[in-house]
Amino acid sequence: MIFLAALIGFAFGHLVNLVFDRFFTGERLRGPLYECPACRSPIRLTALVPYGTVVLSGGRCPNCGEKLPWRAVILPAGAAGLFALSYVAFDELGAGLLGGFFATVFLTLTLTDLERRLLPNRIVYPSILLAVAFCWAWPDTSWVWILAGGAVAVGIAVLIYLFSLLFGPEAFGMGDVKMIVLIGFVVGFPAVIVAVLMGTIAAGIVAAVLVVTRLRGLRDYVAHGPFLAFGAIVALLASN
Numbered sequence: 001m002i003f004l005a006a007l008i009g010f011a012f013g014h015l016v017n018l019v020f021d022r023f024f025t026g027e028r029l030r031g032p033l034y035e036c037p038a039c040r041s042p043i044r045l046t047a048l049v050p051y052g053t054v055v056l057s058g059g060r061c062p063n064c065g066e067k068l069p070w071r072a073v074i075l076p077a078g079a080a081g082l083f084a085l086s087y088v089a090f091d092e093l094g095a096g097l098l099g100g101f102f103a104t105v106f107l108t109l110t111l112t113d114l115e116r117r118l119l120p121n122r123i124v125y126p127s128i129l130l131a132v133a134f135c136w137a138w139p140d141t142s143w144v145w146i147l148a149g150g151a152v153a154v155g156i157a158v159l160i161y162l163f164s165l166l167f168g169p170e171a172f173g174m175g176d177v178k179m180i181v182l183i184g185f186v187v188g189f190p191a192v193i194v195a196v197l198m199g200t201i202a203a204g205i206v207a208a209v210l211v212v213t214r215l216r217g218l219r220d221y222v223a224h225g226p227f228l229a230f231g232a233i234v235a236l237l238a239s240n
């Protein structure tokens with residue numbers, strides 16, 4: 001069963017990679033899929049197989065020769081791992097797949113934040129709806145705790161946002177606020193507090209290291225998405 005979960009995750013991660021660019025506001029939803037953000041040439045048949053292009057073309061676009069983004073490798077393998085971990089955490093296929101799905105959503109948000117410094121509404125809003133629709137089904141949870149998680153998340157997000165204004169308008173974006181709300185509806189209460197605390201502590205440690213080693217200045221941009229995603233995945237898989 002764990003292999004089945006991993007296999008489903010592998011295919012799902014590959015699918016997410018193929019439609020990755022469509023997540024961003026302003027990108028056309030219709031039209032042929034493409035793997036290469038540089039030339040946007042339509043995918044060939046081999047691209048439908050996970051790692052097909054990466055293996056056959058040595059990680060480069062068969063059309064223009066540009067390097068394919070790392071997410072082509074990271075997403076299938078990462079999602080497979082997350083689905084397998086989720087299955088182990090929940091010890092049940094249904095909840096395991098649901099957990100794998102939301103963990104992969106957080107992995108995807110990490111990659112959009114790193115690649116374009118965005119946490120797309122096209123991912124966050126539908127995911128909130130899906131979380132409200134399905135996340136009461138976690139073992140030992142009910143819809144009351146999920147809705148409470150969402151409400152607490154709104155409160156936390158607004159507080160962090162107001163606090164961050166002290167450090168300038170760019171310190172903490174609306175994308176981060178919406179992502180915290182999503183986390184609240186996915187993991188519920190009280191796990192949302194664990195998720196945000198862990199994400200904030202991890203972000204603080206990395207930011208401090210970057211500032212001390214002078215790789216970044218105090219006011220430089222540090223993406224929060226990956227750290228929030230880390231906290232969310234840990235809270236999601238550890239709290240059950």
Ligand SMILES: [Zn+2]
Binds near residue numbers: 038039040062063
């Ligand atoms: Zn290309």
